[in-house]
Amino acid sequence: MNTKPILHRDDPEAEPLVGNIKVTRDDWLNVAMDVLISDGVEQVKVMNLAERMAVSRSSFYWYFKSRQELLDALLARWQATNTVALIAQSELPAGTITAAVCNVQRCVVNTELFDTALDFAVRDWARRSGKVRRMLDQSDARRLAALREMFIRFDYDETEAETRARVLYYMQIGYDLAQLNEPMAIRLSMVPHYLYVFTGVEPRPEEITEFSAYAKRFWEGAGHEPA
Structure with missing residues (x-):
């Protein structure tokens, strides 16, 4: 060790x-x-x-006072970072639904907004603790509700908003879990197509340019090869 x-x-x-x-x-x-x-x-x-x-x-x-108090503090920090940040990103003003999804996807590239490794650690912890499992279920429900409301703001009906929120959220969990380690250039080239799948709307070129610049800044800062 x-x-x-x-x-x-x-x-x-x-x-x-x-x-x-x-x-x-x-x-x-x-x-x-x-x-x-x-x-x-x-x-x-x-x-x-x-x-x-x-x-x-x-x-x-x-x-x-105890190890349990430390563990509770870790869970509180997880909630205050990952869950709060994803919800906040979904609520940011945006002119289009594709721009709104780009705001949420900033959580994928900026670990100061959303720590994926921490999220996976808590999910692993939840397999061993009923208390943590309940907290995780509540957190997932809050995140999905925020994404659903984001789609509803752009005039999707409730069923479609719920479906698209789930596709967006669970696809990202699976994507991160797969640990593809694909080159940044390939991942960025897929962004317009992912946005279309998530929303059913073609993204504007300026939205792709802005998101790509944001992603490159954080990925290169984290030591990834430049696109």
Whole structure:
């Protein structure tokens, strides 16, 4: 197991802090999030986290009463990022339904809006916890409701809006789960066709240009090869 301290700081070039240091509540949460994503919820244990940060586990109890409180905080952060962001993107003003879907699809390329790895970690966690399963079901329902309302705003009837919301949402989950690792140029070339499938409307060229520029900025910033 990797025990190198992985404290998060504002300066990504700074060396990890080690030794007799004071860590913050966010430090514990950030490292717990890393472990949840990389190793699963079973490894989110106080001793494991303390070893990774090279600190005494006693400092944990300055911020959390128990491991369960930490786990609840992780779920709260997941809800406050992924679910809230997707809903917010679906509610942004847009002149066309294809532009509205492009707003939602920004969640796919911008991990600051939506952390796909975290979403998959919570889905895996839900297989082991009835409580997390219920929270995930509620979150999925909220996300789908927001997408349905987005289509309704553009005059789709309720049945079609529900169907298209499901196609859009579940297709993206499956797409990410497949981990295709396809070149950016190929993925971007498919955007107009996906938008047509999702909406039944041909997207405007300027919408494709704007979304492609947005996607390239974030994908290249994440280390992907340029298109």
